[in-house]
Amino acid sequence: MRTIFHLDLDAFFVSVERILDPKLNGKPVVVGGDPKYGRGVVSACSYEARAFGLHSAMPIRTAYKLCPQGIYLHGHGDEYTRYSKTVKNILEQYAPLIEQASIDEFYLDMTGTQKMYGSMFGFATKLQKEIWDKIGLPISIGIGSNKTVAKIGSDCMKPKGITYIIPGMEKEFLSPMPVETIPGVGKVTKQSLNSRGIYIIGDITKLSSDYFGTAFGKYGIDLWRKAHGEGTEYLTIQRTRKSISRETTFGNDVTNEEELKNTLFYLTGKVAQSLRKKGW
DSSP: OOOEEEEEETTHHHHHHHHHOGGGTTSOEEEEEETTTTEEEEEEEOHHHHTTTOOTTOBHHHHHHHOTTSEEEOOOHHHHHHHHHHHHHHHTTTOSEEEEEETTEEEEEOTTOHHHHOOHHHHHHHHHHHHHHHHOOOEEEEEESSHHHHHHHHTTTOSSOEEEOOTTOHHHHHTTSBGGGSTTOOHHHHHHHHHTTOOBHHHHHTSOHHHHHHHHTHHHHHHHHHHTTOOOOSOOOSOOOOOOOOOOOOSSOOOOHHHHHHHHHHHHHHHHHHHHHTTO
């Protein structure tokens, strides 16, 4: 049985902005597009802003309508990278294996370290406190027997929460949660499950794997396994970049075919330029 930590920096971009400018503490802060021009989306928002219904990936125009009193920032990408590296430097002092899933998410394989660090919950508390004391960043931690369970656990008690799922209790832990709690279940899959009378993860475990295989194919089998508390136990230490992309956001809905073609041509050129620079 492995011991996997999932660490998720709480409202990371906003937390960094508050370190740079403490006057932002306690205020609804939104990092992302410019509401003045109605362009872009919300990259991150504080918990004070979330109280108004804001969330990541929301169009900035919608966010401004819901929370006009918010403080809207473009953000400091270089600072986010610097703080992320600082967190990783701390983790490298303790964890035998680390997988950085994104700029604000880390998996640690702490299997076999109990003799060194004692209680895993106690160690997580120490780690959380060290990151807060040294850097000033809040972080939530989930501890489980695999990556899926650990990730769900880190999201349970945000912000600054720690959730330890006792080995063997994964199924019971997940059972009362809504189906969209499972990583990878988006709006479309949620609607499809709901239409079949499946609303919570416990509903999935009441049905056979064959049912989900027939209804959703290979993805359905994977979903059924995750609902039973199964998941990937081993970390991916090195990631191979699989794609390069460029994107833009229109200020208003665009239906003009010529304008869309010109924009697509421009973005394709940018992708090609990146490929040439990397020698691909």
